[in-house]
Amino acid sequence: MANLLCCCGYKNRLVDGMARNMKLLIRLTSKRAHIKSIAQSCQIERNVCYNSFLLSNSYSNLRQIDMRKLLVFRLSTSSVRLVRSFSNNNKFCWKCGGKLRSDNSFDDSIHPAEKFYCPHTECKALQPPSNEDYFKQFSLPLHYNVEVSELTRRYKKIQQRLHPDKFIHACEEQKRHAAEQSSLINKAYDTLLKPVARALYMLELNGLSLEEGEVAVDSSLLLEILELNEEIEELQEETQLKTIFEENRDKINQLIAKIELAFQEHDYSRAKQFIAEIKYLVNIEDKIKEKTYFH
Numbered sequence: 001m002a003n004l005l006c007c008c009g010y011k012n013r014l015v016d017g018m019a020r021n022m023k024l025l026i027r028l029t030s031k032r033a034h035i036k037s038i039a040q041s042c043q044i045e046r047n048v049c050y051n052s053f054l055l056s057n058s059y060s061n062l063r064q065i066d067m068r069k070l071l072v073f074r075l076s077t078s079s080v081r082l083v084r085s086f087s088n089n090n091k092f093c094w095k096c097g098g099k100l101r102s103d104n105s106f107d108d109s110i111h112p113a114e115k116f117y118c119p120h121t122e123c124k125a126l127q128p129p130s131n132e133d134y135f136k137q138f139s140l141p142l143h144y145n146v147e148v149s150e151l152t153r154r155y156k157k158i159q160q161r162l163h164p165d166k167f168i169h170a171c172e173e174q175k176r177h178a179a180e181q182s183s184l185i186n187k188a189y190d191t192l193l194k195p196v197a198r199a200l201y202m203l204e205l206n207g208l209s210l211e212e213g214e215v216a217v218d219s220s221l222l223l224e225i226l227e228l229n230e231e232i233e234e235l236q237e238e239t240q241l242k243t244i245f246e247e248n249r250d251k252i253n254q255l256i257a258k259i260e261l262a263f264q265e266h267d268y269s270r271a272k273q274f275i276a277e278i279k280y281l282v283n284i285e286d287k288i289k290e291k292t293y294f295h
Contacts, residue, residue: 093118093120093123093125093127094125094127094128094173095118095123095125095173096118096120096122096123096125098118098119098120098123100118100119100127101114101115101119110139111157111161112138112139112154112157112158113157113158113160113161113162115139116158116161116162116181125174126162126167126170126174126177126178126181127177127181128177128180128181129177129180129181129184133205134187134188134191134192134201135192137184137185137188138151138154138155138158138188138189138192139154140154140192142202142205143260143263143264144198144199144202144256144259144260144263145256145257145259145260146192146198148193151189151192151193152189152193155185155189158185159182159185159186162178162181162182162185163178163182164178164179164182166178194282195252195255195256195278195282196275196278196279196282199259199271199275199278200275202263202271203268203271203272203275206268208268208272210272210275210276214272214276215272215273215275215276217276217277217280218277221277221280222280225280225281225283225284228244228248228284229284229287231244232244232284232287232288232291235291238292241288241291241292242292244284244288245285245288245289245292248281248284248285248288249285251281252278252281252282252285255274255277255278255281256278258270258274259271259274259275259278262274
């Protein structure tokens with residue numbers, strides 16, 4: 001009980017640090033469920049006590065809650081870590097509580113990995129993964145027709161800064177964030193790099209999916225694919241294979257442009273049709289790559 005000190009009647013005894021943290025929590029917590037999570041989910045190394053969080057039936061404006069009704073958090077330097085439990089959008093640093101930089105998409109003057117770190121020079125802590133889509137992870141515009149060379153360049157620059165090997169001597173918190181961030185970036189890169197995976201992901205972003213057999217592919221294309229497969233199996237001359245590869249790549253690029261336009265126009269049924277077709281062409285390309293060294 002000695003650690004549980006009620007704020008009611010003790011407003012003047014609140015230390016500056018405690019007041020700042022309380023204001024931050026109020027700013028971050030805007031729903032009743034979030035209030036409840038303060039009592040149930042906070043994981044700091046000090047005792048946390050609560051009383052009046054659950055007394056009020058109105059949570060529409062937390063700034064109106066009387067500070068005197070709140071119980072004192074027994075604060076320590078680590079208590080600011082509580083902030084990360086309430087910031088689903090990673091707007092505040094888990095370590096120092098400072099505000100993180102706003103989205104720096106399309107700003108080439110900023111290193112693509114900077115967005116993953118606290119911007120405050122006295123902190124510079126690596127942040128946990130955000131809920132941003134894969135395009136924003138690389139600060140790229142949300143377009144299907146991705147410039148692969150630029151995607152790869154950004155991927156390499158980010159991984160140079162986020163790879164877990166860079167955090168061997170860091171605290172456990174930073175090591176965990178590095179592993180999670182690196183894994184997310186790898187997954188995002190693999191998805192955006194491949195035309196089919198990228199298209200399916202963009203459908204997912206729009207709440208859609210493409211089920212097997214959902215779209216009927218033109219029989220003439222299927223016949224062409226069958227003949228190409230047989231021809232690739234028989235051919236051994238790399239020059240001939242390269243010719244087929246380049247012709248097939250041109251068809252893929254044409255479909256990529258059509259899929260991009262379909263997404264821009266929100267014509268998802270047409271996008272699905274083109275995605276079903278590009279799957280076959282990408283399979284042809286992969287088959288040729290297995291027999292040759294060129295890409």
